[in-house]
Amino acid sequence: MYRYDEVDHRIVRERVEQFRNQTQRFLSGELTEDEFRPLRLMNGLYVQRHAPMLRVAIPYGHLASRQLRKLAHIARTYDKNYAHFTTRQNIQFNWPELARVPDILAELAEVEMHAIQTSGNCVRNTTTDAFAGVAQDELLDPRAYCEIIRQWSTLHPEFAFLPRKFKIAVSGSVEDRAATQVHDIGLHVVRNEAGEVGFKVIVGGGLGRTPIVGEVVKEFLPTRHLLTYLDAVLRVYNRFGRRDNKYKARIKILVKAMTVAGFAAKVEDEWQHLKDGPSTLRDVDVAHYASYFTDPAYDVLPSNPPELLEKQAAEPAFARWLERNTRPHKQAGYRSVVLSLKKTGVPPGDITADQMDAAADWADRFGYGELRVAHEQNLILPDVRERDLYEVWQLAKSQGFATPNIGLLTDIICCPGGDFCSLANARSIPVAEAIQTRFDDLDYLFDLGEIDCNFSGCMNACGHHHIGNIGILGVDKNGEEWYQITLGGSQGSHTTIGKVIGPSFAQADVPLAFEKIMTVYLEQRTEGERFIETVRRIGLDPFKERVYAKHH
Incomplete structure (x- = not known):
């Protein structure tokens, strides 16, 4: 794991004290809500429906045991004894008291953690495959590059006020387990014909209001050029990204407006000023960061004892x-x-x-x-x-950790929804629970096989509902909570966006709709066929007909 050096420690300590001062000034009335908002967002603090919410960065999903113990201590001392892991490998505390948030940040700094850039219009937490470094199908351990990107993007003065938030994901394996195709920039490790390792650069992916699968802007980027090329992409976005409409401010909208070829050409022009410049990675730089991610002293053991x-x-x-x-x-x-x-x-x-x-x-x-x-x-x-x-x-x-449902229907990816989030149109937690309860029979679940179910409480798509084999989106209809269902989404190396099957459902009707969808699947599937494969083969119509059939 990466360990802070003295510069890292000093930056984080100074940010804590700076935010402590800003919080005190806000609480005493010296700063207005509008003045305080960008300051708190740069430190991961949102104002939610019932209380502030603090989002803490877990860089590329890595946690040391001492850090997890510190998070447990924070949950007990400053919150309601629990926390929430997000789809971007961060952790959120939903009930901290505003005046005590600087104390939480000071405690995090003790174990080399912080909340910097977990919100706001900046480069967010870099994510990667949770099995990086131990996966069997890995071409390159991406973690050294994730750390290089993290250090480059943290408090980068040129990218502190982007048109909108910006997310980067890196995959070092044959199978993409980092959802690189639905990030602002996805970096996928590849080998060229000469056997050299580099990155395929995918730009303009994203979910939210306008779900788009990213497109390749560079088939092969030598690893040494990683930062200069990222600089070029972000500069083009910073210059041309829309600031007049937050719904059209993401890079995916810019790439679509410019066309992929047009955007890539602009990046190449910008890159000519940066290529082979001071940010070019030397072998010694990469080796320095890679040295933090060496293998432990594994025992020599037989397989399947x-x-x-x-x-x-x-x-x-x-x-x-x-x-x-x-x-x-x-x-x-x-x-x-x-x-x-x-x-x-x-x-x-x-x-x-x-x-x-x-x-x-x-x-x-x-x-x-x-x-x-x-x-x-x-x-x-x-x-x-x-x-x-x-x-x-x-x-x-x-400890309640052993539900054997990984990759099955009840392994639902879900945002906190309307129970906590002030942006949500609908609650997601009780509906996810109702689906889990309806399909609680593990034998039946195993018979259904692998199904990705993703759930978002609003168009911001924090639950990645567009790329679930089954997706659920909470919508507001005249002040009431309704739920839209999509089918056919998938993530990984062949990411697809799901399609809406028809009118939305009242909360009580969602589990029954799921049951009808599963019935069609069981009737129609062929030997060994997964749910997503059946949907692709037969299309949406058989599911629509069953789900919306009138009762006689």
Whole structure:
């Protein structure tokens, strides 16, 4: 994991004291709400429906056990004993008292964490694959480059007032697990014909009001040119991005207006002034950051030890958890474990202080003191010995972390919705819970197979509903909450945007609509066909007909 140097420590400490002073001036009436707003947003502080909300950065989803314990302490001391992991690998506290937020930031600084640039019109947290560094299909460990991008983008004076927020995602694996195609910039590691490693640069993806899959502006960018090219892209956006209409201010709208070829040409023109300049990455620079992400001292172990196979054969529930909640590891004898935060009855992504402490203890006891936050809002133990998996499963069960539903219908990605967010049109948590309750039969879930379900409480699409195989969007109809359903979305290397199946549903009718959709799928699927494959093969009409059929 990356460790702060003295410059990092000083920057973060100074920002804390600066914000402490700004908060005191606001509370004493010296600063107006309008004056305070940009200051608090640059420190991750929103004013939500009931209380302030503080969003804390978890760079590229990496957490040390000591950091997770600090987050647990903050949840107990300053909040209501829990917090919420987001789809962008951050964590949110929903109930802090404004006057105490600077104290929270000071505590975060003690463990090399902060909330800088987690909101506002700036470059946000850089995200990547939660299995970076341990995945079997990795071409290049992207974490050193994520850290380089983080340092380049943090408090970058030229990009502190962009037309709109800006999100970058990096994928180092064959399979894109970082949703790079729906980010403002997606960087996908590729090899060229000469065998060199570089980045395919995708620009203009995004969800929200206008969902768009990003397009390739550069097929192969040598890694040394990463920062100069990013500079060029952001400069073009900063110059030409619309500031007159916040709904049309994102880079995806600019790329569409200019056309991909036109935008790419502007970037190339700008890049000529920057290419091979001071921001060009030298091998020594990359090696310096890569040195923070070296492998732990893995034990030499056999794969599938006999004790694991025995337990797997003897206990179907354990076998099921093993299948759904663990992933293959590049090191023989190890697996990565996904701790599910999707237990029925709990808002997706929520985690209690006790759960955080338990997960931190397991990271130390069964791994190397490190955890990851997945963009699916689950927590990951990246390095678990296969011989320890049975014990980890039993402990995970005791803490409510072992729902064996990863990748299944009830593993719902979900924003906090109208229960917390002042922007939301509708509540998402109770509807997600109703769907989970309706499909609580695990045998039935396993029979349905892999289905991505994503849920957003408003057009801002924090739940990424457009790229769910099934997506739900909360809409406002004359002051009432209704829910629109889309089918056919997908993420990964072949990202697609889902299509609306018809008129929206009242809250009580959503689980039944889901049941009808599943019935059509079970009737129509062929041997071994996944839900998304059936939707693509038969189209939306059979689903529409069943869902909207009148009762006689």
